[in-house]
Amino acid sequence: MREEGFTGRVVLVGDEPHRPYDRPPLSKQVLAGAWSPDRIELPAVAADLDLEWRLGTRASGLDLGGRRVLLDGGAELAYDGLVIATGATPRLVPVPDGMAGIHVLRTLDDCLALRAELDATPGRVVVVGAGFIGAEVAATCRERGHEVTMIEALPAPLARVLGGEIGATFAELHRDHGVDVRLGVGVSEVHGGARVEQVHLDDGSVITADVVVIGVGVRPVTDWLEGSGLVLDDGVVCDETCLAAPGVVAAGDVARWPNPTFGGQVMRVEHWDNALDQGAHAARTLLAGEAGGTPYAPVPWFWSDQYDRKLQLAGRPGPGDEMRIVEGSLEERRFVGLFGRSGKVVAAFGMNRPAPIMRYRARIAGGLDWETAIAEADAAAT
Amino acid sequence: MKIVVDFDLCESNAVCMNIAPEVFEVRDDDFLYVLNENPPEDMRPKMEEAVRRCPKQAIAIED
Numbered sequence: 001m002r003e004e005g006f007t008g009r010v011v012l013v014g015d016e017p018h019r020p021y022d023r024p025p026l027s028k029q030v031l032a033g034a035w036s037p038d039r040i041e042l043p044a045v046a047a048d049l050d051l052e053w054r055l056g057t058r059a060s061g062l063d064l065g066g067r068r069v070l071l072d073g074g075a076e077l078a079y080d081g082l083v084i085a086t087g088a089t090p091r092l093v094p095v096p097d098g099m100a101g102i103h104v105l106r107t108l109d110d111c112l113a114l115r116a117e118l119d120a121t122p123g124r125v126v127v128v129g130a131g132f133i134g135a136e137v138a139a140t141c142r143e144r145g146h147e148v149t150m151i152e153a154l155p156a157p158l159a160r161v162l163g164g165e166i167g168a169t170f171a172e173l174h175r176d177h178g179v180d181v182r183l184g185v186g187v188s189e190v191h192g193g194a195r196v197e198q199v200h201l202d203d204g205s206v207i208t209a210d211v212v213v214i215g216v217g218v219r220p221v222t223d224w225l226e227g228s229g230l231v232l233d234d235g236v237v238c239d240e241t242c243l244a245a246p247g248v249v250a251a252g253d254v255a256r257w258p259n260p261t262f263g264g265q266v267m268r269v270e271h272w273d274n275a276l277d278q279g280a281h282a283a284r285t286l287l288a289g290e291a292g293g294t295p296y297a298p299v300p301w302f303w304s305d306q307y308d309r310k311l312q313l314a315g316r317p318g319p320g321d322e323m324r325i326v327e328g329s330l331e332e333r334r335f336v337g338l339f340g341r342s343g344k345v346v347a348a349f350g351m352n353r354p355a356p357i358m359r360y361r362a363r364i365a366g367g368l369d370w371e372t373a374i375a376e377a378d379a380a381a382t
Numbered sequence: 383m384k385i386v387v388d389f390d391l392c393e394s395n396a397v398c399m400n401i402a403p404e405v406f407e408v409r410d411d412d413f414l415y416v417l418n419e420n421p422p423e424d425m426r427p428k429m430e431e432a433v434r435r436c437p438k439q440a441i442a443i444e445d
Contacts, residue, residue, distance in 0.1 A: 301400075312395070
């Protein structure tokens with residue numbers, strides 16, 4: 001907003017008590033104890049942008065016609081422009097009320113609470129969910145010397161998004177590092193007294209658990225917008241410019257919008273890079289006012305660090321896409337896999353191949369023909 | 383302006399390369415090479431974007 005020349009008031013309302021910070025290190029360096037929390041504060045916070053902060057303040061409602069945001073406690077904020085970036089919150093599995101030792105990982109406070117328990121407990125960590133958060137937590141805990149069991153309901157981690165072959169590689173990577181990986185099973189019950197003691201799986205197994213981390217995904221935070229008049233459907237629904245209503249834009253984990261780079265496919269992206277990119281774009285759309293903003297048409301990009309592997313994904317793979325390994329091999333744990341749908345490359349996934357993934361990211365933006373990409377890769381391999 | 387990369391932080395995610403391949407290149411050895419440490423002033427917006435979008439906050443601009 002400031003870079004584009006806006007000199008009016010900018011008020012940031014956030015339910016967390018902290019100034020904004022980067023979340024990716026919460027499952028890596030901060031959890032490992034290598035970084036202290038002050039290292040993850042966003043650079044924009046320190047910059048003198050003349051912002052007004054309402055921290056530890058939850059938005060409870062929106063009066064769209066009256067252009068007011070309602071806050072917990074009864075206060076109201078009138079606005080000329082509104083950016084909805086309330087993100088997402090962890091999904092839960094049923095656990096006994098008040099039982100200690102059970103964690104989610106979304107916020108800095110979650111991370112510090114989990115870190116404190118890991119510092120105090122040499123025992124077994126049970127991670128429920130082998131998505132990127134669960135997998136990174138498992139890797140970090142394993143590297144801290146804990147015994148770790150990782151439980152995944154799908155036949156392979158991330159199988160729905162990346163397919164069974166690549167998914168199987170993830171499971172093996174973790175097993176090679178000594179993680180007890182359980183696939184195709186769910187948690188049926190969590191047992192214990194004041195603290196968790198065991199996790200029961202639906203195949204009958206019982207796993208001793210000293211600490212449990214639940215990483216089964218997130219859901220967008222839109223409860224506060226119910227009845228406001230905004231269209232809500234697994235997120236705040238926007239047009240292709242990120243506009244949700246006149247004077248209202250949405251960005252980040254909470255925003256659902258049609259992406260022109262993927263033929264108008266409506267998506268909601270839960271990655272750090274999108275939060276940055278879409279935030280900036282939404283701001284420009286807001287400032288454009290009646291003239292209207294430009295379409296937001298990114299190739300989403302994501303990275304995950306697990307042990308000595310760097311996983312990266314550019315694009316948007318979907319169930320049923322064709323997948324072809326075009327560089328390296330799954331066995332070497334260094335490869336590039338392309339995903340194709342309707343004759344186009346829709347995604348490139350890489351393990352320890354950052355440069356090719358970035359090059360595919362740029363080419364997918366322009367529309368990359370599947371046959372062309374495969375033929376090129378075959379030629380390069382010979 | 384001078385582009386400074388902290389190679390202790392850099393993990394070769396290559397986001398910078400995607401933004402400004404004239405300045406940043408991650409090669410097949412998986413290392414980042416800064417092709418031009420003193421890019422022209424008209425590249426400042428791209429350089430600032432690279433600074434912001436680096437997942438490791440490893441890039442700085444020194445004036």
